[in-house]
Amino acid sequence: MTRATMEHMPTSPYGAVLRLPGVARLFAVAFVARIPTAAAGVVLTLHVVQSLGKGYGQAGVVAGAMTIGMAIGAPWRGRLVDRLGLRRAIAPSVLVESAVWLMAPHLGYHALVGAAFVGGLFLVPVFSVTRQSLSVLVPPALQRSGFALDSVLVEITFMLAPVAGVLLATQGSTGLALTVVGCTTVAAGLLLMWANPPTRSRTPAIELPADLREPEHAAPRRVVTPELAVVLLAGLAASFILVGTDVSLVAALNDAGRAADVGWMIALWAGGSVVGGLLHGMGTRNRSPLLLVAVLALATVPAAFAPVPVWLAFAMVLAGLPCAPALASINARLVQLVPEARRGEVMGWGGTMSTVGNALGAPLCGWVIDQTGPSGGFLTAAAVGGTIAVGGLVVSRLVRSRADAVPGRELVSV
Template structure:
């Protein structure tokens, strides 16, 4: 694997700073789930089901708020769009450690609704800062850094909650959330190219753009984003259930780290390559890759299966996000990435209970099978829809920018096509 592509990427102006800012700003988002759970269970003396309600309230808030916040970034620019989020998040997290259970549910929803959109903003900015020829590497590295964040931040959250207190841990999450928002405002990474600001579109053109932004290809990719999240959360639930069922709960931590490590390796390889399958094919591979874990004996072969299943994780997510950004008009890119976040949240919300329900009625291996087969099935269906749409367009002679973007998704995301729009 060549390192030259990554070195060239990081030499681009402002790109290294963007990665650093995004990594710091994502830490509280990766930490908050486990900290809220521990706070509800230990400090508020409630059950895990009630802790799940708090997490669910936050998830619903994120799902509702993500497209809205993305639309604000598109319309008003980054600083004006996230300033209200910083104010609201400050108030929520000052109060949250001292609230009772029911008030905490409301606070978690509000915090999710106004969450600073650092994930989508970072990807929007990469599409502006990085030339098309280097965007495969750029988005692969972004996915790798997200994996590292979710490997490290929950550990820090658990240490704070168990070694100090959950109140202190929630306070740290709040301070980090607000501090991250301020850091993002200070950095103010570009979310639109200079040409996008030069001449605003006529007012009467806005309705046409709104009608065209959700093309069939874009909808298919948003469903693929939900499916990828379904596979990942289903794998997570099934892995924990398998190890608990085998009497090895202590292996959960290193097994999940091994799974994330596979994703990091896969992401780095994906970013160093010059071509790869299209995103829906990778989504199908992601589903199929987890199936061997359903039949793997403990613990060595399960560890091997988990590592292998992690290899397509970061490439799939990077590829889906890259293609979504290429499909979306630049003036609507924040909104589209917000919808991507919403669909990923939907995948999590459906995948965890469905795979858990299957596991409760059968065995942990069936959870892996459910996650994998659903993921592969939706990917195949998505490919069929894409093919049907292109065939129809070929018969009718339809053409235009959106169609050109959609046809580009057959090629690997980030393939060095000078004529294709950047992510």
């Protein structure tokens, strides 16, 4: 076979993405840098319960404080990346995170709540920076595959990191586990600063003729449009479904006396997501993020009626298949809807909406489970998330219909 023949052979879109300059290194750095964030939640919970002798409710307060900090801090950190560049923006995060996590094993409960909030507020924005950099390194024709591969790697991270955190906490101590999380969090920030992936294109902006430039004192164009708002809501809905499914799965296995099966059930769920993400990235048709979230909601319903454990295992694989496609589609659409100079901030808002979805989904589905059982939790996750997605689809169609009805009219910013 000649070289010319080989060069014209069809290749996998993932191979094309990974051959792009800087992309393989970005994925490798992001995979390593995300591990401490993925392990932090379970390590904090075990530390509060085992070492501080508190209940799971009090552990939830610590996790909630960190979640609130993350929700507030994500857009702010993203805006700093847009304005100052990656290294200058995350240097304070590295300093603050090192102090928070290295002190955490030695703090009392109430001080730990405050430290968790500060840690969330200054969390190194690995997830949003990775996606922002992907939007720069990967051309639009391959971004579907790039974001799908990123979602698959995130799933693998969340399969491995919590297990490693639990092993450190149980085989060593929770103090040791917190210290390792702290050291690796700082190392992740330093690694990201060293790699310094691009968050802006290097292509210089085209100089517009004077008659086409905006007036110097004109108000800045608003970024948040109705379409962007519904995509952000899609992120909230997806997170609501996922956290509700997580809580309901644990409850179903506990009620059946099979708590030891939680680990491999979650692995099956994540495995379904990996398969779905890989298939999504190899496709050529771009589907609406809201439609994929609606499919995610629908795929969760069978778990409500599946007997434990065999049929529930099949149901969890089915529920996992649309996860990575929905998340990849949301992230890919976000970077398409905003100017490059504001992508960091908007990706931060995407992270905030996901955090809000988690914060709403866990207690609501948990309350329903207490009243009706695990099946009610699965159905609540599907119903609420699906309603948000379908509502977003309706709003999008109405806005588009109104814009089409008036020739030359643009979508009104909100």
